Amino acid sequence: MKRYKIKPWIILPILALITLVCLIGWQTQTLSQSVAPVSNLSLNNAQLTLEEIAPGIYGLIADTDFPNDDPNAAICNGGIIIGDDGVLVIDLFQTKGLGNLILNTVKTITDKPVRYAIIAHFHFDHTGGNGAALTQGIPILWRGKIRELMLEKNLEYDPNPIPPNLIINDTVSIWLGDRQVILTPASGHTLKTDLVVYVPDVNVMFTGDLLFNERFPYIVDGNIKEWQKTLISLEKTYSNAKLIPGHGPITDSLALGKLKHYLDRLESLAMDWKEQKFSEEEAINSASTIPEVYQNYKFKALYQSNLKTAYQQITMEN
Ligand SMILES: [Zn+2]
Numbered sequence: 001m002k003r004y005k006i007k008p009w010i011i012l013p014i015l016a017l018i019t020l021v022c023l024i025g026w027q028t029q030t031l032s033q034s035v036a037p038v039s040n041l042s043l044n045n046a047q048l049t050l051e052e053i054a055p056g057i058y059g060l061i062a063d064t065d066f067p068n069d070d071p072n073a074a075i076c077n078g079g080i081i082i083g084d085d086g087v088l089v090i091d092l093f094q095t096k097g098l099g100n101l102i103l104n105t106v107k108t109i110t111d112k113p114v115r116y117a118i119i120a121h122f123h124f125d126h127t128g129g130n131g132a133a134l135t136q137g138i139p140i141l142w143r144g145k146i147r148e149l150m151l152e153k154n155l156e157y158d159p160n161p162i163p164p165n166l167i168i169n170d171t172v173s174i175w176l177g178d179r180q181v182i183l184t185p186a187s188g189h190t191l192k193t194d195l196v197v198y199v200p201d202v203n204v205m206f207t208g209d210l211l212f213n214e215r216f217p218y219i220v221d222g223n224i225k226e227w228q229k230t231l232i233s234l235e236k237t238y239s240n241a242k243l244i245p246g247h248g249p250i251t252d253s254l255a256l257g258k259l260k261h262y263l264d265r266l267e268s269l270a271m272d273w274k275e276q277k278f279s280e281e282e283a284i285n286s287a288s289t290i291p292e293v294y295q296n297y298k299f300k301a302l303y304q305s306n307l308k309t310a311y312q313q314i315t316m317e318n
Pocket of ligand 1: 076123125126209246247
């Protein structure tokens, strides 16, 4: 019988090949363990609670704080409106995985098709999931110069923003069979991209980020004075409505008054700073302690930037 003798020079390359295969296998395993598969996102690991607000109207309510290290945790709230012949969703969260989650959630409630996605304003936490709607051929409705603003301001958090494909600039009614949904432009929180979504038959309104409930608002792209006026007008027009804010628990018009009160406080601080001729640093230092009444608010990281915006918009104003 012929015996094969292994030549010593062949052993080293074989050992190197085995090591390489093991390393690739280990790396692939580590990667698949550290990145959660987006298609398997559940409401639970997105830290969202599905709440029925009225027949056929649902909120996906986020309980997270901001900033948040968990990439799967939704930052803002989302909405689902079901009519006789179709569905409309509001805000697709900050990633495509979360956008898919809201569309998948619809399928657990109804077999009617999603006909529209409405984006309440341009910020990344509401628009990063737009790709989910685009992939499914669902038109994405927006207001104002969202395309330009996303490219100018969102890239840090959303490097591949999905641009708008249907822009509205006036009040618009969408009929989902017999159910009317009214989209109304409003001002104050962003550079004229805010929309509120109202369902008259059940008196429910999705306010987008014109309302932060039990959270400090994000106002860097806003205008404090315009926002105050909008809050007064919304509180008057929708005094008995149920409200789903952009951030925070479901509420009613009292929350609009509370946010207006918070902005009033910023305004009066800023007027004070003006009178005392404070520099921006002196102003912020003088008010840096969060008042007791807001101690249970989330998004505390935004408080200092709220002071800064108030200084720039009101103290510096001629
Ligand atoms: Zn937001």
